């Protein structure tokens with residue numbers, strides 16, 4: 001049914017870069033077989049899913065939204081891919097994304113943008129716009145995204161779906177193409193909090209193949225999602241996340257959610273996290289710095305595209321021609337920014353300062369969580385903006401992640417879930433819930449209570 005739905009609507013939505021019809025039908029048949037053989041399968045066995053095209057899939061193309069990996073067929077599965085298959089989840093295909101997960105609108109995909117199913121002339125968020133759009137257009141009931149600065153939560157917010165960035169180290173990064181390794185985190189996308197929890201449980205947990213994977217039990221997210229409640233919880237409203245640049249209807253729906261939480265028995269307090277105002281600037285030094293290093297591996301020798309290899313050119317020339325042709329403008333901007341920020345003479349002024357801000361952001365969270373169980377804010381300052389509106393203005397584009405980025409810098413966990421439609425444009429608004437590291441279950445407990 002989902003494959004038929006994709007056939008009917010994806011020409012317009014463009015959620016997928018690759019639909020693996022044969023593979024999906026084979027996986028579904030394999031689940032039937034395992035069941036018939038008496039194997040006890042988990043709750044997601046046979047449930048279809050859309051996978052962000054940043055996770056390697058053995059034998060199935062993985063482009064990361066980039067020309068530089070066009071035609072590359074990975075010889076191995078990411079740990080997330082492997083765990084999905086082991087759980088019997090049926091992978092329908094690979095979803096569209098901003099190139100190398102750099103963006104907030106999916107317009108940086110080398111293969112054309114994705115439309116927001118609520119209004120196809122608007123952005124579906126990014127970088128995981130394809131995953132979010134697949135859910136909102138009912139092409140898949142579950143999806144996987146990655147969140148370096150907001151790429152799971154911001155698309156969830158603007159498409160009226162649920163997205164979770166787990167605690168850093170909670171979900172393996174093995175086989176997840178690296179953008180900014182100290183910030184990148186894979187996570188579940190769904191249409192309900194419980195669905196997200198069921199998926200979270202499948203993909204999370206220690207992986208010896210990822211040196212930053214946390215070796216501790218996965219927080220009880222499914223149990224929490226089944227027992228939503230906020231009675232007796234102290235919830236902090238982040239004071240810095242409102243004011244100039246925030247759409248009135250977003251703040252209105254957010255304030256209503258605060259009242260709902262109060263009525264459900266939560267104690268609401270205002271919390272100040274002054275360093276959050278520097279987080280965006282710090283992120284745009286740290287993420288490009290790590291990206292400039294990570295993307296050095298695309299040298300035209302190892303993967304995908306190779307340009308100008310006609311026998312008369314040096315390896316350096318071929319590398320240079322390939323990177324010039326294979327990377328899009330945003331990726332190039334970040335490689336240059338990052339290389340500059342890391343260069344000797346500038347390192348302390350830029351990268352060093354950004355790392356100090358990162359510590360201050362973590363301290364703000366620590367102070368806040370000494371007093372409250374979770375923090376809340378709008379997920380994004382505005383609803384989905386029109387396609388094309390911010391493509392010529394990187395800073396305006398970067399501001400879409402104002403409320404989500406501090407969480408990545410500190411490495412803790414956060415969820416975005418729908419909290420109504422903005423009255424002025426009828427588009428979805430996201431409520432962000434933030435929890436301390438390894439307290440991901442709190443997101444689901446609170447999320448299920450207000451959903």
Ligand code: GLN
Pocket residue numbers: 101102103104126127146147148149150151152179287398401
């Ligand atoms: N929009 C942010 C960026 O462009 C975050 C991207 C992400 O989370 N992958 O870097």
